[in-house]
Amino acid sequence: MSRQPEHNAPSTRPPSHAAERLGLDRRRFLAAASGALGTLALAACDSMGPRSAKRILMLAESGNETIERVLFHHSAMDVPRASAKAAGSHFPAYFVSDTVPIWDESLNGVWRLEVGGLVRQPLTLSLSDLAGLPRTGYKLDHFCVEGWTAVATRTGVRLADLAKLAGVQPGARYVDFQSFDSDYHESWDIESAMHPQTLIVYAQDGHYLNAAWGAPARVYSPVKLGYKNTKYLTRIMFLPERNGGYWSDRGYEWYGGV
Amino acid sequence: MKRHHAVVRITHWVNVIALTIMVGSGLRIFNAYPAFARRGETFCCYPFEHRAIPANLTFGGWLAGARNWHFAMMWVLGINGLVYLAFIYLHGEWRDLVPRRGIVRDAWEMVKFYLTVRKDHPRQGKHNALQRLAYFAMPIVGIMAVVTGIAIWKPVQLAWLTNLMGGYVWARYWHFWAMLLLVILTVGHIFMVFTVDPYSIPSIITGKYRPELSPEARNARPLVHLLPPRHEPPAGA
Numbered sequence: 001m002s003r004q005p006e007h008n009a010p011s012t013r014p015p016s017h018a019a020e021r022l023g024l025d026r027r028r029f030l031a032a033a034s035g036a037l038g039t040l041a042l043a044a045c046d047s048m049g050p051r052s053a054k055r056i057l058m059l060a061e062s063g064n065e066t067i068e069r070v071l072f073h074h075s076a077m078d079v080p081r082a083s084a085k086a087a088g089s090h091f092p093a094y095f096v097s098d099t100v101p102i103w104d105e106s107l108n109g110v111w112r113l114e115v116g117g118l119v120r121q122p123l124t125l126s127l128s129d130l131a132g133l134p135r136t137g138y139k140l141d142h143f144c145v146e147g148w149t150a151v152a153t154r155t156g157v158r159l160a161d162l163a164k165l166a167g168v169q170p171g172a173r174y175v176d177f178q179s180f181d182s183d184y185h186e187s188w189d190i191e192s193a194m195h196p197q198t199l200i201v202y203a204q205d206g207h208y209l210n211a212a213w214g215a216p217a218r219v220y221s222p223v224k225l226g227y228k229n230t231k232y233l234t235r236i237m238f239l240p241e242r243n244g245g246y247w248s249d250r251g252y253e254w255y256g257g258v
Numbered sequence: 259m260k261r262h263h264a265v266v267r268i269t270h271w272v273n274v275i276a277l278t279i280m281v282g283s284g285l286r287i288f289n290a291y292p293a294f295a296r297r298g299e300t301f302c303c304y305p306f307e308h309r310a311i312p313a314n315l316t317f318g319g320w321l322a323g324a325r326n327w328h329f330a331m332m333w334v335l336g337i338n339g340l341v342y343l344a345f346i347y348l349h350g351e352w353r354d355l356v357p358r359r360g361i362v363r364d365a366w367e368m369v370k371f372y373l374t375v376r377k378d379h380p381r382q383g384k385h386n387a388l389q390r391l392a393y394f395a396m397p398i399v400g401i402m403a404v405v406t407g408i409a410i411w412k413p414v415q416l417a418w419l420t421n422l423m424g425g426y427v428w429a430r431y432w433h434f435w436a437m438l439l440l441v442i443l444t445v446g447h448i449f450m451v452f453t454v455d456p457y458s459i460p461s462i463i464t465g466k467y468r469p470e471l472s473p474e475a476r477n478a479r480p481l482v483h484l485l486p487p488r489h490e491p492p493a494g495a
Contacts, residue, residue: 071416148293150297
């Protein structure tokens with residue numbers, strides 16, 4: 001749009017009213033501004049974004065996984081801040097079943113943890129078997145995908161120790177952690193699973209796990225986001241391929257590294 | 259002569275898109291736990307703990323959707339920022355942006371002019387002193403956003419970085435502040451463009467700029483002297 005007439009012929013017109021002059025520009029300003037805001041509103045409004053972007057997002061996720069795997073080192077250990085208070089009873093409870101999953105001995109017999117898949121010696125461990133194995137405990141941060149953190153002391157058996165016991169075969173590149181919390185499970189890359197702080201936890205803050213925190217045993221590692229750390233464990237399967245997971249299949253990153 | 263080089267114009271608009279999505283998806287992620295306190299603790303320095311950001315200011319639909327957008331768009335934001343910084347360094351535009359000696363005094367003169375304490379627009383080069391400060395701050399806060407973002411992405415693998423910021427809780431807090439500063443700078447920028455120098459809009463699209471319509475030529479402050487000057491000098495100048 002040309003603004004020349006106004007600019008060239010000021011003397012032929014009576015001096016325009018200041019408000020009128022402003023009004024003209026304000027109209028233009030409002031039109032432009034509402035256009036810009038409209039674009040932003042279109043982009044925002046709590047939408048999930050265009051469907052066509054999904055492939056690009058998945059590409060970015062696999063690219064990020066590659067970078068995260070390069071960054072990953074067993075020597076990188078989680079050490080909570082000295083000033084950090086343990087969450088204690090404020091530690092959130094979380095499960096996907098309608099009610100707290102509790103192992104029903106009368107229905108399922110005594111709880112046992114199976115270690116299987118690509119192993120030379122499959123294991124079946126009762127809670128006292130687990131407690132009898134070399135014990136490792138750490139005060140650890142918990143990093144939830146939601147953004148909160150909580151500190152707790154986790155005690156259990158290093159998964160690397162269990163893997164040695166079971167004789168994991170070289171073809172095992174992934175580990176699937178399965179549970180009795182409905183169909184909850186999450187599979188990991190073996191490198192994260194063999195991190196020294198990846199534990200099969202049966203005690204938290206010095207007490208055997210209670211039902212809300214994943215009893216009788218759960219996997220816990222600070223190198224993975226909370227949702228990757230399956231509670232209410234039943235089986236640990238060493239696999240040649242990744243096996244998705246409850247939340248990974250629903251749109252959360254499969255890798256979920258910290 | 260174009261006011262803004264094509265590289266500056268393109269990176270500007272890529273930044274608009276990337277930053278909008280990063281802020282929107284970041285706020286959606288924040289809403290999953292709209293607080294900073296570690297579980298079982300309280301947090302000193304955020305007055306709105308556990309109060310969610312209005313959903314229509316967020317993007318991504320749900321936590322996983324927002325995270326997927328955030329972790330994809332971060333590359334666009336980061337690479338675009340590097341291209342921009344490399345270009346203004348190599349091409350010399352940084353000279354129009356880094357603070358010069360006397361910037362504080364010059365900025366104060368601009369403030370006085372905007373508050374009508376001072377009648378005539380201070381003389382300026384490509385940008386006035388307030389613009390220089392804002393455009394210089396923008397990439398610095400952007401870098402702060404990226405670095406704090408990496409710190410909360412990898413608080414174990416890159417624990418040294420997270421610890422540098424006072425740990426995960428504080429890194430998350432600084433990341434939030436970086437976002438807030440970017441939003442404040444952006445809102446201020448958009449307000450000033452529309453109320454002081456709407457004629458500069460073509461210069462960031464096609465590069466074309468008419469110096470005779472510059473705020474200095476019009477003696478323009480927010481919403482004042484928006485129209486081009488008459489041939490005779492305005493009364494009182």
